Amino acid sequence: MAEPKDGCVSPAKGPIPPEAEESAPMQNQTQKGVSKVIARVGKPAPDFEASAFIDGGFQNIKLSDYSGQWVVLCFYPGDFTFV
Amino acid sequence: MLSASTDSRFTHKIWQEEELSKMIDGGVPFPMLSDAGGKIGAVYGVYDEDAGVDIRGRFLIDPDGVIRAMEVLTPEVGRNVAELIRQVKAFQHVKATGEVTPSGWQPGKPTLKPGPALAGKVWKEWKPENAF
Structure with a gap:
């Protein structure tokens, strides 16, 4: 993984469609901007790229960077919320 | 994480x-x-x-x-971190051994070995009090 940098990071891609879908862009064009829920137990976790704050710096991180490790991915409503 | x-x-x-x-x-x-x-x-x-x-x-x-x-x-x-850790341990145990972990399983508690011999005999291996 790249060293954390304090400079600007390039915009993160967000969800990364599986390669099968990527190779058929025409089919997918009308779907642009519409995100379908694809996370299900027993199925591959949808890959994504997101900008992140880590070790005091900013860095783009992909879920697939952690292939080979157990990963806990936690979503939460917002920083500075109470629970 | x-x-x-x-x-x-x-x-x-x-x-x-x-x-x-x-x-x-x-x-x-x-x-x-x-x-x-x-x-x-x-x-x-x-x-x-x-x-x-x-x-x-x-x-x-x-x-x-x-x-x-x-x-x-x-x-x-909010979430319960202890339950998350229990699930990680259970999935790791399953992956390593091929055994399965019944309801309430914690590390050290009995597991089940799925197969024809166990069909209809789970009651001998697992009691409701094991769920807690």
């Missing part, structure tokens, strides 16, 4: 510095991801379009990239 909210990475930085570092020495040690716009949350089924935020959702992903467990709660109730 990866955390994600719709906040920007800049907000994560300030939260880490102003609050989290006062709860945990040095702050949280994992990447804090920005899911601005909720596109990642939408794919995982946890993006609330009305509120514009990702609701509380936790996904356990194995080394092959397969989702093994998920837990989604409305925002007002």
